[in-house]
Amino acid sequence: MDTQNLIHGDSTDIMRQYADGSFTAVITDPPYASGGMTASERRRRTSAKYQVQGTAKTYADFPGDSRDQRAHFIWSVEWMKEAYRITREGGWIMAFADWRQLPCTSDAMQCAGWIWRGLVVWDKTEACRPSLGMFRNQAEYIVIGTKGSLGSEQKRPVRVTPAGVFRKYIKPGDKQHLTGKPVELMEHLMQVLPPNSRVLDPFAGSGTTILAARNMGHEGVGIEITPEYVEIARSRLAR
Numbered sequence: 001m002d003t004q005n006l007i008h009g010d011s012t013d014i015m016r017q018y019a020d021g022s023f024t025a026v027i028t029d030p031p032y033a034s035g036g037m038t039a040s041e042r043r044r045r046t047s048a049k050y051q052v053q054g055t056a057k058t059y060a061d062f063p064g065d066s067r068d069q070r071a072h073f074i075w076s077v078e079w080m081k082e083a084y085r086i087t088r089e090g091g092w093i094m095a096f097a098d099w100r101q102l103p104c105t106s107d108a109m110q111c112a113g114w115i116w117r118g119l120v121v122w123d124k125t126e127a128c129r130p131s132l133g134m135f136r137n138q139a140e141y142i143v144i145g146t147k148g149s150l151g152s153e154q155k156r157p158v159r160v161t162p163a164g165v166f167r168k169y170i171k172p173g174d175k176q177h178l179t180g181k182p183v184e185l186m187e188h189l190m191q192v193l194p195p196n197s198r199v200l201d202p203f204a205g206s207g208t209t210i211l212a213a214r215n216m217g218h219e220g221v222g223i224e225i226t227p228e229y230v231e232i233a234r235s236r237l238a239r
């Protein structure tokens with residue numbers, strides 16, 4: 001794996017450099033701009049929002065997570081439009097969201113031109129923090145869309161119907177990023193892609209998507225703005 005498949009920079013600028021239809025799929029876990037019920041809670045540093053204080057392992061903060069919902073929506077439409085342009089006809093978008101940003105994410109996806117196809121649920125299990133008197137928010141969601149109808153190459157060799165719920169607990173010690181996702185979850189999402197797909201993650205974090213793409217025989221390209229995570233992703237990919 002060429003670790004240069006992990007590009008250090010702002011995805012808004014870098015996505016513009018790709019030609020139309022360069023990718024089969026954009027699979028990404030963008031900043032959610034969530035993590036609280038009030039504006040001041042959401043404006044906290046990401047390490048305060050997404051990590052239990054006093055945890056032994058510390059992670060770098062990352063930007064783009066403090067927008068209010070309207071600004072988050074506009075920003076999401078912008079990057080999803082660019083993702084649309086550089087994805088080929090029949091290709092995919094898969095974007096993570098939590099319960100608070102789920103409606104905003106599916107709206108933004110459709111405003112950007114994608115056809116919204118459904119959701120995959122990541123069930124993080126009952127090990128998640130409880131909220132007393134309320135249901136456990138133990139799921140995150142992957143909003144699935146396509147650029148027009150599924151490509152003919154998609155309908156032929158890929159005859160799978162993967163489960164729409166993926167249950168996996170991620171141990172805090174296994175994560176390489178404040179909001180790191182399990183590699184197996186990303187591999188699960190990639191089951192519907194045609195062989196030898198080219199996958200872009202414009203918010204690559206610790207490189208989980210790119211690692212999963214490699215494991216699944218696809219080419220992965222990641223863009224990440226935070227230098228600490230670029231370093232982590234590159235060393236993960238070089239291993």
Ligand SMILES: C[S@@+](CC[C@H](N)C(=O)[O-])C[C@H]1O[C@@H](n2cnc3c(N)ncnc32)[C@H](O)[C@@H]1O
Pocket residue numbers: 009010011012029030031032062063064176177179180181182202203204205206207208209223224225226229
């Ligand atoms: C939710 S995290 C992704 C974590 C990743 N799924 C993992 O498993 O490691 C989002 C990442 O997007 C990065 N980011 C935020 N704004 C960005 C931008 N404009 N361009 C590139 N990366 C950006 C942040 O630094 C952060 O690492």
